[in-house]
Amino acid sequence: xxxxxxxxxxxxxxxxxxxxxxxLISVLTRAFGVRYLDLVEEKVQExxxxxxEAWRFGGVPSNPSGWIYRxxxxxxxxxxxxxxxxxxxMALSQQTEEGLTSLLDEWMDDDQVPDSLLRMVFVCAHPALxxxxxxxxxxxxxxxxSLAEIARGLLxxxxxxxxxxxxxxxxxxxxxxRTDLPAEGELKQRLAAVHDVLYLLFNEGYSTTRGHGPLxxxxxxxxxxxxxxxxxxxxxSTPETRALLALMLAHSSRLAARVDxxxxxxxxxxxxxxxxxxxxxxxxxxxLDRSKTERPGRFHFQAAISLVHCRARTPDATDWPQIVxxxxxxxxxxxxxxxxxxxxxxxxxxxxxxRALAELESVRTSPELRDYALVDCAAGRLHELRGDPGxxxxxxxxxxxxxxxxxxxxxxxxxIAALEPRGLRIDKPS
Amino acid sequence: MAxxxxxLRGGNCDQERSPEEMQQSMQAWGExxxxxxxxxxxxxxxxxxxxxxxxxxxxxRVIDGPFAESKExxxxxxxxxxxxxxxxxxxxxxxxxxxxxxxxxxxxxxDAE
Numbered sequence: 001x002x003x004x005x006x007x008x009x010x011x012x013x014x015x016x017x018x019x020x021x022x023x024l025i026s027v028l029t030r031a032f033g034v035r036y037l038d039l040v041e042e043k044v045q046e047x048x049x050x051x052x053e054a055w056r057f058g059g060v061p062s063n064p065s066g067w068i069y070r071x072x073x074x075x076x077x078x079x080x081x082x083x084x085x086x087x088x089x090m091a092l093s094q095q096t097e098e099g100l101t102s103l104l105d106e107w108m109d110d111d112q113v114p115d116s117l118l119r120m121v122f123v124c125a126h127p128a129l130x131x132x133x134x135x136x137x138x139x140x141x142x143x144x145x146s147l148a149e150i151a152r153g154l155l156x157x158x159x160x161x162x163x164x165x166x167x168x169x170x171x172x173x174x175x176x177x178r179t180d181l182p183a184e185g186e187l188k189q190r191l192a193a194v195h196d197v198l199y200l201l202f203n204e205g206y207s208t209t210r211g212h213g214p215l216x217x218x219x220x221x222x223x224x225x226x227x228x229x230x231x232x233x234x235x236x237s238t239p240e241t242r243a244l245l246a247l248m249l250a251h252s253s254r255l256a257a258r259v260d261x262x263x264x265x266x267x268x269x270x271x272x273x274x275x276x277x278x279x280x281x282x283x284x285x286x287x288l289d290r291s292k293t294e295r296p297g298r299f300h301f302q303a304a305i306s307l308v309h310c311r312a313r314t315p316d317a318t319d320w321p322q323i324v325x326x327x328x329x330x331x332x333x334x335x336x337x338x339x340x341x342x343x344x345x346x347x348x349x350x351x352x353x354x355r356a357l358a359e360l361e362s363v364r365t366s367p368e369l370r371d372y373a374l375v376d377c378a379a380g381r382l383h384e385l386r387g388d389p390g391x392x393x394x395x396x397x398x399x400x401x402x403x404x405x406x407x408x409x410x411x412x413x414x415x416i417a418a419l420e421p422r423g424l425r426i427d428k429p430s
Numbered sequence: 431m432a433x434x435x436x437x438l439r440g441g442n443c444d445q446e447r448s449p450e451e452m453q454q455s456m457q458a459w460g461e462x463x464x465x466x467x468x469x470x471x472x473x474x475x476x477x478x479x480x481x482x483x484x485x486x487x488x489x490x491r492v493i494d495g496p497f498a499e500s501k502e503x504x505x506x507x508x509x510x511x512x513x514x515x516x517x518x519x520x521x522x523x524x525x526x527x528x529x530x531x532x533x534x535x536x537x538x539x540x541d542a543e
Contacts, residue, residue, distance in 0.1 A: 012456070017449035045449075052452045056459040057477045057506055146448030 012060055015218075017048055018144030020065060024072050025141050026120040027107045031100055032076065034123060035173040038166075040076055041141070047072035069108050073101070114229055117142065118236065119179040121226060122190055125197040128175045133168040134197045135204070140165050143222040153219050154204060181235075191236060195244055195299070198223045202248050208258055208265035208407075217255050224248040231287065239293035243300040246291060249284035250306035253277040264407050269315040281310045301330035320350030337366040341378055348382040357382050373399040373408075380415065389419045431511045433473060433537040434518040438506045440530025458526035466510065471521060476508030505530060509537070 021044055028040040051068050061067050077097065107116055124138040132154070139145040139153060151161040182190040205219025227245045230236040257275035260266050288303050305326045312318040327343035340363045348356035360382065364375050376399035383392035396416045403409050447455070466472025481503065483496045496503050512518040515536060522532040 012453060015450065015453070017453040021449045048449055048452055049447075052456050053478045053505065056456055056463075057475055057508070059460075144449040146446075146451070149448050149450070 012064060015144075016064065017051075020068055021045070021048060021144035022117065022120075022142045023065075023108075023113050024069060026116040027104060027113065028072065028076055029123075030107065030116045030119055030179045031104050032080070034177050034179060036076075036080075037141070037172065038169050039079055043075040043079060044072050046075055066108075073104060077101075114232065116179075117226075117229055118233055119181055121194055121230070122182060123172065123177055123179055125190070125194045126172060126175075126177050127190070127193060128171050128177065129168050131196070131200070133164050133171075134193075135201055136161055136164045137168045138197055138201060138226075139219075139222075142226060143219075149215060152215055187235070191230075191238065191241070194230070195240060198227050198248075199244060199299075202251070206251055206255075206258075212259045212263040220248065220252055220255060224252060239291045240297055240299055242287045242291035243297070243303050246284045246286075246288035247299050247303035247306060249280045249287065250303055250310055253280035253284065253310055264410055267411065268309060273313060276310065281307070284310070296329070296333070298330060298334040301326050301333060305330070318349070320346050324350055337363050337369045338374075340366075341369065341374060345378050345381060348385050353382055353386045357386075373402040373412075376402070377412065377415075384415075384419065393419055431513060432518075432539070433509060433511050434515070435535050435537060436476075436508050436510065436522055436525070437504050437533040437535065438530050439502055439533055440505055455526060462524065462526055466521075471510050471512060472508065473511050474509040476506060478506035479504055481505075 024044045024047070025037070025040055028044065029037050032040060047068050050071055051064070055061070055064070106112060120142055121138070124141055125134050129137065135154060136150050139150045140147070145153065147158050147161045147165065150156075150165070151158045154161065156164075181187075202220050202223035205216045205221075205223065224245065227241065227248055230241045231245050253276050254268075254271065256277070257271040257273070258266055266272075284303065284307060288300070288307060291300060291303075293300075305323055308319050308323050308326070323346040324343060327339055327346060331339050331343065340359065344356045344360040344363065347359065357379065360375065360379055363369055369375050376395045380392045380395035380399065383389075383395060393416060396412055396419075400409060400412050400416075403412060463472060463475050467475075481496075483494075485493050485496065487493065510518060510521055512521055515534065518534050518536070522534050525532060
């Protein structure tokens with residue numbers, strides 16, 4: 001086995017283990033039932049560990065996926081036999097072991113795997129689970145995240161991530177949840193829950209107020225990967241699914257530009273637009289073009305707004321009136337004071353600062369925004385646009401008072417520094 | 431140049447690691463091996479050993495499993511060449527190996543030239 005190494009070692013594709021874990025758990029759980037999800041997960045983990053042990057000496061075999069699958073299959077069957085629950089499991093699945101093995105072999109075929117993954121997507125977003133548990137379980141089962149990674153991703157402790165995942169698995173088993181795709185009658189509702197889970201997962205990764213690092217970008221990638229999977233399945237590739245993918249891709253195009261070297265958020269206007277990924281922008285446009293419907297929803301408008309930004313080569317080239325119009329339509333699809341706030345900023349950027357300020361005042365009273373320094377930041381920006389640095393300064397100071405997070409404070413301070421008259425600013429040596 | 435065997439002691443330590451971390455550790459391992467092959471100090475990349483085994487005792491009895499605690503299991507080996515024991519230990523130190531001890535032993539040479 002060793003001699004292959006000196007020539008050309010077989011390389012694993014990026015995130016191979018992570019995605020292999022998701023594939024195996026999905027296929028094996030489909031075969032043995034959701035009640036064995038815990039056992040399946042444990043054995044898949046063990047199979048991956050064995051692969052590491054074997055491959056680091058001998059190199060990666062020519063079919064790494066098949067290698068791990070055979071080990072995992074063996075480990076699961078072996079565990080079921082040993083625990084004497086084998087017969088019951090077999091009876092439940094109404095299969096002989098040989099029958100089950102050949103079924104598994106078939107489901108592990110590359111063309112077939114997406115079907116099992118999609119079934120698992122619906123299991124993880126099952127209505128019997130709380131939303132946060134749906135997120136945690138999706139990360140664990142379908143994204144191959146460890147509990148420590150889930151904890152970091154969802155800003156919680158390893159212990160509570162563990163509890164959440166364990167409880168979710170118990171709930172699924174107790175509720176007798178199956179790995180079937182939802183029936184036609186409930187498909188719309190169940191699919192909407194899946195959209196919500198993927199959308200939240202993406203936002204958790206994208207939000208810069210939650211820290212930075214490769215794990216956050218990877219959460220975005222994973223959410224988009226699963227959404228793409230939905231888009232490739234005709235019955236699930238609805239206009240909403242496609243618009244959601246468009247939204248994720250459009251936002252993802254700015255992943256590299258949204259934080260600076262210190263991990264601080266970089267505001268849209270200050271981003272280095274050459275870092276924006278044109279390939280992802282084209283892909284986002286592709287999916288948005290294919291998401292036409294008579295009743296566009298929040299994903300459509302959010303994607304469209306994101307793409308208007310993507311198209312502007314400089315901040316000044318932004319088509320603000322179009323963004324205002326899109327926010328209007330977004331708010332008829334879904335009311336939210338955050339949208340109203342963003343609309344007010346867009347309105348101000350498009351030139352109508354007085355009306356923007358008036359609208360901002362009406363948002364300020366909304367309970368969801370009362371403690372939100374964002375309103376003052378927005379007001380600061382609008383006064384800036386109006387040419388009133390004094391008023392802008394007062395609002396930025398108020399925002400600063402209400403903002404404890406250090407990296408958010410740095411952003412506001414930078415805005416304040418930018419208010420200084422140009423002549424007084426000490427220019428950086430070039 | 432003398433030859434040394436690296437005995438990797440420490441069983442399966444991957445139960446807590448995430449799939450991503452496993453892949454990274456494998457990657458690091460692969461690079462280490464490649465470096466050794468390119469630089470010429472890695473004579474035999476060796477192999478891993480499974481955790482199951484039999485022990486044939488002095489009296490001929492055969493018992494299950496390796497003797498030692500799982501922490502002491504030999505999980506794999508490889509053979510390198512180096513000037514002396516210290517240099518070999520230096521190579522062992524550069525091994526990207528989390529959670530296992532590496533025993534460095536010089537191979538005896540019988541037929542001196």
